Amino acid sequence: THQPDALSRQFAPVTNEDEKEKPILPPTCIVGALTWEIEKVVRDAQRQEPDPGTGPKGKLYVPATAHSQVIHWAHTAKFSCHPGKNRTVSFLRRLFWWPSLVLDVQNYVAACLVCARNKTSNSPASGLLRPLPTPKRPWSHIALDFVTGLPPSSSNTSILTIIDRFSKAAHFIALPKLPSALETAQLLTQHVFRLHGIPQDIVSDRRPQFTSRVWKEFCAELGAQVSLSSGFHPQTNGQTERANQELEAMLRCVASSNQATWSEQLAWVEYAHNASTSSATGLSPFEALLGY
Numbered sequence: 678t679h680q681p682d683a684l685s686r687q688f689a690p691v692t693n694e695d696e697k698e699k700p701i702l703p704p705t706c707i708v709g710a711l712t713w714e715i716e717k718v719v720r721d722a723q724r725q726e727p728d729p730g731t732g733p734k735g736k737l738y739v740p741a742t743a744h745s746q747v748i749h750w751a752h753t754a755k756f757s758c759h760p761g762k763n764r765t766v767s768f769l770r771r772l773f774w775w776p777s778l779v780l781d782v783q784n785y786v787a788a789c790l791v792c793a794r795n796k797t798s799n800s801p802a803s804g805l806l807r808p809l810p811t812p813k814r815p816w817s818h819i820a821l822d823f824v825t826g827l828p829p830s831s832s833n834t835s836i837l838t839i840i841d842r843f844s845k846a847a848h849f850i851a852l853p854k855l856p857s858a859l860e861t862a863q864l865l866t867q868h869v870f871r872l873h874g875i876p877q878d879i880v881s882d883r884r885p886q887f888t889s890r891v892w893k894e895f896c897a898e899l900g901a902q903v904s905l906s907s908g909f910h911p912q913t914n915g916q917t918e919r920a921n922q923e924l925e926a927m928l929r930c931v932a933s934s935n936q937a938t939w940s941e942q943l944a945w946v947e948y949a950h951n952a953s954t955s956s957a958t959g960l961s962p963f964e965a966l967l968g969y
Contacts, residue, residue: 715750719743719773736774747773748785759796762786809880809904812843815966816873820880821865821887822917823855824924830932830940837861838924839869840917842880845955846962847920849947851940858885858892880904880917923950 702708719739726740739747751769752759760768766782775781786792812818824836833851840847848868856864869876879901881887887903896903927946932939951962958965 713750713772715747716772718746732774736770737772739773739775739778741775744775744777744781745785748782752782752785752789753791759789759792809842810878812841815843815846816841816869817876818842818878818880819869819876820917821861822882822921823884824921825855827928827939828936830937833940836924836943837864838917838921839865840920841873841962841966842916844960844962844965845916845920845958846966847924847947847950849924849943849950851943855884858887858889858895861887862892862895875899876901878902878904920950 716737719737722740722743723738725742728738732738747769748765751757752765757765757768762783765786766779769778769782810818818841820840820842822838824838825834827834827836830851832853835852835855837850837852837856838847839850850864850868852864877900879896881904893903924946927949928939928942931942931946954961955965963969
């Protein structure tokens with residue numbers, strides 16, 4: 678498209694033997710050529726660096742002094758709205774060319790502050806820095822996490838989630854508040870150790886309960902290794918995070934009519950989780966643990 682120039686004309690009416698004379702376009706319609714304002718910037722720059730004539734036909738060569746202006750125009754204009762590298766390159770190639778176009782656009786888009794502040798990454802997750810060990814028997818490697826901020830139900834507002842990383846079995850324990858490190862150790866003794874034995878490895882996030890000296894001493898006395906996830910990396914404890922999502926969805930379904938009853942439904946939610954087939958093992962946790 679080009680800016681209207683002095684040469685513009687109005688379409689003349691045509692004659693038809695059977696019909697009255699009708700114009701192709703109304704008299705007020707004007708056809709003209711349009712040009713982008715950025716083209717003037719490029720042509721001014723060509724006075725210092727003329728087109729070498731080696732590019733594609735019909736494309737305007739952009740000298741080095743105008744690269745940043747042209748890319749900025751194509752990337753930030755209202756009709757483009759900060760597209761990614763490939764779309765910015767595709768749009769520029771409709772009108773312009775220069776040898777390093779792709780590399781220059783890539784560097785510009787990577788450094789765009791607006792894109793960095795407002796776009797989310799869609800690249801694959803990075804590889805694990807230190808993969809968690811693979812369990813060889815049930816309840817040898819467990820993972821812990823808390824679900825907080827729940828509406829009060831029989832004075833309970835939190836849930837301790839305990840996952841067996843081998844069988845994917847879970848224990849969900851309703852709590853009136855977040856426990857201390859000592860209280861967490863007592864809960865594990867009551868709900869895990871007396872039923873399943875002492876684990877070799879305990880994975881958790883970096884909540885104060887798990888970073889305290891009491892917790893470390895407790896695990897050391899048991900002979901269990903403490904595995905703390907990196908900050909802001911919940912995927913390290915992904916099994917528990919996924920179990921928490923499933924737990925919250927189930928609670929919303931069974932307690933939607935009266936949220937104050939969620940603690941009464943928690944046992945059924947635990948049963949449903951342990952009786953459902955896991956996509957990772959092809960078995961339900963009950964089958965993996967008990968054989969039936």
